Amino acid sequence: MRSRFIPFMSKRNIKAAIFDIDDTLFDMKTKSFIPSAIEGLKQLQKNGIIIILATGRPPKTASAIYEQGVHPDYIVCTNGHIILDGNGNILKQKTFSRELVQEVYDYCIQNNIGLVWKYPDKVYEYIHADVFENFYDKTKDSRKNVVFDDQTQHLKREPNGGCLGSSILQANAFNARFAKKCVAIRIDERSSDLLLYGVNKLSGVKEVLDVNSISFTECVGFGDNNNDIEILSETGISVAMGNGSKELKDRVDLVTDDINDDGVYKALIKLKLI
Numbered sequence: 001m002r003s004r005f006i007p008f009m010s011k012r013n014i015k016a017a018i019f020d021i022d023d024t025l026f027d028m029k030t031k032s033f034i035p036s037a038i039e040g041l042k043q044l045q046k047n048g049i050i051i052i053l054a055t056g057r058p059p060k061t062a063s064a065i066y067e068q069g070v071h072p073d074y075i076v077c078t079n080g081h082i083i084l085d086g087n088g089n090i091l092k093q094k095t096f097s098r099e100l101v102q103e104v105y106d107y108c109i110q111n112n113i114g115l116v117w118k119y120p121d122k123v124y125e126y127i128h129a130d131v132f133e134n135f136y137d138k139t140k141d142s143r144k145n146v147v148f149d150d151q152t153q154h155l156k157r158e159p160n161g162g163c164l165g166s167s168i169l170q171a172n173a174f175n176a177r178f179a180k181k182c183v184a185i186r187i188d189e190r191s192s193d194l195l196l197y198g199v200n201k202l203s204g205v206k207e208v209l210d211v212n213s214i215s216f217t218e219c220v221g222f223g224d225n226n227n228d229i230e231i232l233s234e235t236g237i238s239v240a241m242g243n244g245s246k247e248l249k250d251r252v253d254l255v256t257d258d259i260n261d262d263g264v265y266k267a268l269i270k271l272k273l274i
Helices: 035-046 057-067 098-110 130-136 168-177 201-211 227-231 265-270
Strands: 016-019 050-054 075-077 080-086 089-093 114-118 121-125 163-165 182-188 191-196 219-224 237-240
Touching: 016 035, 016 075, 016 080, 016 130, 016 201, 035 050, 050 201, 057 080, 057 219, 080 201, 098 114, 098 219, 114 130, 114 182, 163 168, 168 182, 182 227, 219 227
Parallel strands: 016 050, 016 219, 050 075, 219 237
Antiparallel strands: 075 080, 080 089, 114 121, 114 163, 163 191, 182 191
């Protein structure tokens, strides 16, 4: 564990804790939540700190944390497009128009890019890509929520986000084509999250904080990947997992241990939040 200068902030200064899920609370290799991290969240709530999860997962898989005995105060799902309360009810949501969905689909067909669309209850695969198999096996029930034989769902209801099976070059070309409409945010070298322009984890979390009259400086944030940089650049204290990306680790106040070495729990103790 290594740290730069960490602003002096007592437990009373921190009002909310913001967490990514995958490879921060949930180990993608073992497909399981880390017990010590779950215990840390429980202790934070006992101490009166609001828990906010910010994830690319749709509600169905994001709410899997409930099975661990934890009900976060809010879950910002699908990269800011859906906000859930502590009981899993949808408070707010943003959707892609039918016209934009069709435009994206046509482009992906022409350019050999995989495409899935995310809804609160299901994920619809429009164009297959092998990399999607990793997402479908995220939890024991994830694959049950994927629909493979309906490429017209957007005509019935509009999706809240998507995912591209694309190379970095393909994602860059996609972003040039759909500038100020939607944007592909890289997950890894073979896939990207698909977001509406101006909507992301940061914007979703800001909506939650505004409702609770909390500023980002009164928050601690945890993440592991480049798509967490926006939020962690704003929080009063920023923490990267030891298993996180180099770019993220170079920008935060504290780099904790790996997810499998109780990184979240150790950081909460170091910061005297539990």
